[in-house]
Amino acid sequence: RTEEDEWYANRLVNEALLEVDHHGYGPVHINVPLSEPLFYFTAEALPSVRRMVRRDMSDEGRTLAFFLKEELPKYRRVLVVSGQMSSDEAVGVAACLSGSRVAWLTEVLGNCPSASEAVRGFDALLYAAREEDLQALRPDLVITVGGHVVSKRLKQFLRRTPSLVHWHVSPDGLPADLFCALTTVVEASPADFFRLFFRSEALLSGAYAQLWHESCARLASPETGYSEIYAVRRVLEALPPHAVLHLANSSAVRLAELCRLPEGVEVQCNRGVNGIEGSVSAAVGYAAVSDRLNFLLVGDLSFFYDMNALWNGHVRSNLRIVVLNNGGGAIFHALPGLDMAGDTRRFVTASHGASAAGWAESQGFTYLRVTDTVSLLAALDDLLDEAATAPVLLEVFTDAETDAEEQRNYYHAIKEEWKNFLR
Numbered sequence: 001r002t003e004e005d006e007w008y009a010n011r012l013v014n015e016a017l018l019e020v021d022h023h024g025y026g027p028v029h030i031n032v033p034l035s036e037p038l039f040y041f042t043a044e045a046l047p048s049v050r051r052m053v054r055r056d057m058s059d060e061g062r063t064l065a066f067f068l069k070e071e072l073p074k075y076r077r078v079l080v081v082s083g084q085m086s087s088d089e090a091v092g093v094a095a096c097l098s099g100s101r102v103a104w105l106t107e108v109l110g111n112c113p114s115a116s117e118a119v120r121g122f123d124a125l126l127y128a129a130r131e132e133d134l135q136a137l138r139p140d141l142v143i144t145v146g147g148h149v150v151s152k153r154l155k156q157f158l159r160r161t162p163s164l165v166h167w168h169v170s171p172d173g174l175p176a177d178l179f180c181a182l183t184t185v186v187e188a189s190p191a192d193f194f195r196l197f198f199r200s201e202a203l204l205s206g207a208y209a210q211l212w213h214e215s216c217a218r219l220a221s222p223e224t225g226y227s228e229i230y231a232v233r234r235v236l237e238a239l240p241p242h243a244v245l246h247l248a249n250s251s252a253v254r255l256a257e258l259c260r261l262p263e264g265v266e267v268q269c270n271r272g273v274n275g276i277e278g279s280v281s282a283a284v285g286y287a288a289v290s291d292r293l294n295f296l297l298v299g300d301l302s303f304f305y306d307m308n309a310l311w312n313g314h315v316r317s318n319l320r321i322v323v324l325n326n327g328g329g330a331i332f333h334a335l336p337g338l339d340m341a342g343d344t345r346r347f348v349t350a351s352h353g354a355s356a357a358g359w360a361e362s363q364g365f366t367y368l369r370v371t372d373t374v375s376l377l378a379a380l381d382d383l384l385d386e387a388a389t390a391p392v393l394l395e396v397f398t399d400a401e402t403d404a405e406e407q408r409n410y411y412h413a414i415k416e417e418w419k420n421f422l423r
C-alpha cells in the first residue's frame, strides 16, 4: 500500500460522498477490494483522513460569505492559480484579480488578457530556485479556477508544501484534487466567488504576491542556438495580436510556456489526457469558422497522426501550420533515466524520416522548409502574411539530440541567472 494508493482511495470516497446530495439526493456505490484473509481486524483505530466539502451560492451566497469570513483570516499567503480557460472567462477572472494583493499565477493556456497582472514564467523559477528559496514562495492556501494546469513543477511544488489547503472554484462543483490537498469545492463562477472573497477582509500579505512577481521577473529568457525551442520562440513571439494559436501535445504546449506571447493572442489546446491525436482536425475546424489568422504548432508525430484533416473542402487561407519535425516523439528525450541506445529509440520515439511537403502541397498549401536560422527568419514573412491566398505549412527540421541539448542549455542558463541574482 503506497501513499498514492491512500490518496486515490481518499479521493474516490470523497467524490462519492460529495455526489450524494449534488443537485438532488441519490445512493452512491463504493467498491472496496479486499484480499484474504478477510476476518482479521487488527487496526485499533481508524486514521483521520482529509474530508472534502462543497459550498455553493444556493442562498445568494450567504453561507459561502460566512465561510469566507470565518476561514480567510487563517491564511496570509494565498495563491490563486488560473488554469486553462477561454479568453472570455479569463477577462472575467482578470477583472476580479487586477490590482488586488493576491498572488495570481497563470500559464499560456489561461489566456490572461494582460500579461503584466498575473505571474507568468513560474515554471522556470520553480526549476531554478533552491529548496530554501522556495520556502518563502510556499502558500498556505491555494485557490484554483479554470481547467488544466500544464506545469508539472508547480504540481510537485504544491504537493510538497506541508499543511497546504486547497479550494477549487468551478461552476460545475466537481472536485479536482490536483495537489492532493483539496478540502473545499466551491460551486460558483470565479466572478461570484471573488466578489465575496474580496468582501471578506482577508488579511492578505501583499509582500507575498510581490515576491512571486519579482522572482519571476529576474529570469529573462536566455537565447539558444537553432533548435526546436529557438524556432518556437521566433514564431510565437512574432504572432500578430489578433491571432489564434492552437497548441498540440506535447512539446508544443510546453515550449510555448517559455515564450512571451503578444497580448491579444487567443490560445487553444486539447488538454485533459493530453492526447497527440486530433490536433490538426481541431485547428482546421476552428479556423474554418474563424475570421482571425489561426496558427497550429504541432510536433511531427502529432501531425502525421492526423494529417488526413488537411483533406477537406473547408481549409482556408487563414490556416497556418508549423510542424516541428525532429524525426519522432522527441519529448521522450526529456525523460530522465531513459537510455535511448539500441532499439529503444526506434520503439519509444517512433523515429522516421518523413516530411509533410508532398501532402501539404497536394492539398494546396504553400509549403515552406526551414533547416536553420536564416531559412527560418526568411520563412516568417510568408507564414505571417495576412494577404496570403493559400493556407501555409512551415516545416521546421531539427535534430532531436540538438533540441534536447539546447533545452538543457536553456535551463542551465536560467539556473545561472538565478544564482547571479542571489549573489
Ligand SMILES: Cc1ncc(C[n+]2csc(CCOP(=O)(O)OP(=O)(O)O)c2C)c(N)n1
Pocket: 249, 250, 251, 252, 273, 274, 275, 276, 277, 298, 299, 300, 301, 302, 303, 324, 326, 328, 329, 330, 331, 332
Ligand atoms: C493518442 C496518443 N497516443 C500516444 C500518446 C503518447 N505520446 C505522448 S507525447 C508523444 C510523442 C509526440 O511526438 P510529436 O508529435 O513528434 O511531438 P514531440 O514530442 O516530438 O514534440 C506520444 C506518442 C499520446 N499522448 N496520445
